[in-house]
Amino acid sequence: MMKTFKTIKLTGFLLLLAVLSSSICNAFEESTRNKVQQSKPNFLVIITDDQSIDTINAFGNDAISTPNINRLAESGMAFTHVFNQGSWSGAVCAPSRQMINTGRNLHYTGFQPKPPGHKGKKKNFNKTKHALWGETFRKSGYETFITGKWHVGEDALKRSFDIGKAVHEAGMPHLSKGGQWKPWLTDFGENIKWQKKQVNQHTSEAFADAAVGYLTSKAERNDNPFLMYVAFTAPHDPRQSPQSFVDKYPEESIQLPPNYMAHHPFDAGDYNNRDEALMSFPRTEKQTKQFIGEYYAMIEHLDGQIGRILDSLENSEFADSTYIIFTSDHGLAVGKHGLAGKQNMYDHSIRAPFIMVGKNIPVNSKAKGMFYLNSLFATTAELADINLPDSVQAPSIVPVIKGEKEVMNDYIYGSYRHFQRMARSHRYKMIYYPMIKKTTLFDMQNDPWELNDISANQGSEKIINKLSIKLEELKQKVGDPLTNDDPIGSYQAFMLKVDKKKQMSALNISVSK
Numbered sequence: 001m002m003k004t005f006k007t008i009k010l011t012g013f014l015l016l017l018a019v020l021s022s023s024i025c026n027a028f029e030e031s032t033r034n035k036v037q038q039s040k041p042n043f044l045v046i047i048t049d050d051q052s053i054d055t056i057n058a059f060g061n062d063a064i065s066t067p068n069i070n071r072l073a074e075s076g077m078a079f080t081h082v083f084n085q086g087s088w089s090g091a092v093c094a095p096s097r098q099m100i101n102t103g104r105n106l107h108y109t110g111f112q113p114k115p116p117g118h119k120g121k122k123k124n125f126n127k128t129k130h131a132l133w134g135e136t137f138r139k140s141g142y143e144t145f146i147t148g149k150w151h152v153g154e155d156a157l158k159r160s161f162d163i164g165k166a167v168h169e170a171g172m173p174h175l176s177k178g179g180q181w182k183p184w185l186t187d188f189g190e191n192i193k194w195q196k197k198q199v200n201q202h203t204s205e206a207f208a209d210a211a212v213g214y215l216t217s218k219a220e221r222n223d224n225p226f227l228m229y230v231a232f233t234a235p236h237d238p239r240q241s242p243q244s245f246v247d248k249y250p251e252e253s254i255q256l257p258p259n260y261m262a263h264h265p266f267d268a269g270d271y272n273n274r275d276e277a278l279m280s281f282p283r284t285e286k287q288t289k290q291f292i293g294e295y296y297a298m299i300e301h302l303d304g305q306i307g308r309i310l311d312s313l314e315n316s317e318f319a320d321s322t323y324i325i326f327t328s329d330h331g332l333a334v335g336k337h338g339l340a341g342k343q344n345m346y347d348h349s350i351r352a353p354f355i356m357v358g359k360n361i362p363v364n365s366k367a368k369g370m371f372y373l374n375s376l377f378a379t380t381a382e383l384a385d386i387n388l389p390d391s392v393q394a395p396s397i398v399p400v401i402k403g404e405k406e407v408m409n410d411y412i413y414g415s416y417r418h419f420q421r422m423a424r425s426h427r428y429k430m431i432y433y434p435m436i437k438k439t440t441l442f443d444m445q446n447d448p449w450e451l452n453d454i455s456a457n458q459g460s461e462k463i464i465n466k467l468s469i470k471l472e473e474l475k476q477k478v479g480d481p482l483t484n485d486d487p488i489g490s491y492q493a494f495m496l497k498v499d500k501k502k503q504m505s506a507l508n509i510s511v512s513k
Helices: 002-039 067-075 093-102 133-139 154-160 203-221 285-314 373-383 460-478 500-506
Strands: 042-048 077-083 143-149 163-168 184-188 226-231 322-328 354-357 365-372 412-416 420-424 428-433 438-443
Touching: 042 285, 042 373, 067 285, 067 322, 067 354, 077 412, 093 133, 093 373, 133 143, 133 154, 133 226, 133 373, 143 154, 143 203, 163 203, 203 226, 203 285, 285 322, 322 373, 365 373, 412 460, 420 460, 428 460, 438 460
Parallel strands: 042 226, 042 322, 077 365, 143 163, 143 226
Antiparallel strands: 077 354, 163 184, 322 354, 412 420, 420 428, 428 438
16 A cells, blocks of 8 residues: 555656646747747838839938938938839739739739639639748748738738738729728738728828737737738829828929820820829829829828838837838829829839838948849848748849849849830830830930930840840740730730720721731
């Protein structure tokens, strides 16, 4: 009996010791895990919508006030030549965000247009099998948060984010449904349910509130590093902002840009799209000035909301451990070249502002960059020491940040549906219009406003031939299926139903039988 009692006592002691050892071990592992997580940098990514690079005071536009974006530029590195690769859709923002969130090139993201005759709620066309930016960070221990515009599909949203507050699912706030002042937004946690509610608040203010709320509550929730995806719908139309901001930019105070035109020099086949129809034909100086004023007013209001987020971050425990990235999905014409939208290859539309702030990033510095927006995925992964999925195609720009490289690319590709293709070197830009077989050439060094087409000048043929060869190489790199002899037929995989005869007839092009 005594022996049995001693055995039980010893067994109990050993069991207790095992439990204590396990607890100590678990506590040590948890502590180690937290230290690893805490050593990881955080990321605040701010993406605006339709913001041209020439709308920032720090970048040389004295007509607009952007003190908080200026603040970012002074605190980090501003890149002057960052590009959206283009779009297979009139809604240029969708392919741009798909490239950003997959890190892949334009025709390789796995997304395509909604097929003709598509009905019902199934959205298989709006899914991708490739790894996503937020998804990759989640799997690496990051808490991922989104507020604002998504526009990449519900499946990708579920895979990418832990928390969503004031999320605008797709498109832009329609004027007929409340516009920027009464957006339809949704919140989600573990389960995404699109139970939208209309909010009586400007989108920029609602998204800033959500971002500030996340920052102020994060420390109470967990020690995981975070990736914040803050995507404003401003300054996309409808261009609404508080009257006090509109009053700062009256029509009579607005100067027209040097490349303002009443109409574009020619019709490439898609100059009656939604964006272009927002302004009258031909463009008038009065209306253009009004549009520019509304654009600037919305950007200054947006800038104030960005300032609220930056203040919240600076007052938090995350201030020294967070990288801030500010950019936009692409630019906008707003009267330049007689255009209103972003469905073109001019710099005002394909370039985007891009600023990075954080540890070891040179303060108040500038770099040319020459990279695409889809490098965001790889860049943040490298800074976070996260293994990059094999599916990611765009490289990290850390070598430029470190000064190891001056630029990422010597040539840049651009495209819009089957209507336009672009190849650009450091000095020259060639735009080819497949539907009308027209080529234009600009000397970007001596003509940054792209006013003088030098394609017919002596010596230009050699430059065009070189850029044409380079364009075909770049098309292969981005998966562009378009062939110059059959732009519509070759591009069918990325098009909605197109009446080929009707479209070619509208351009006065004969249709071969």
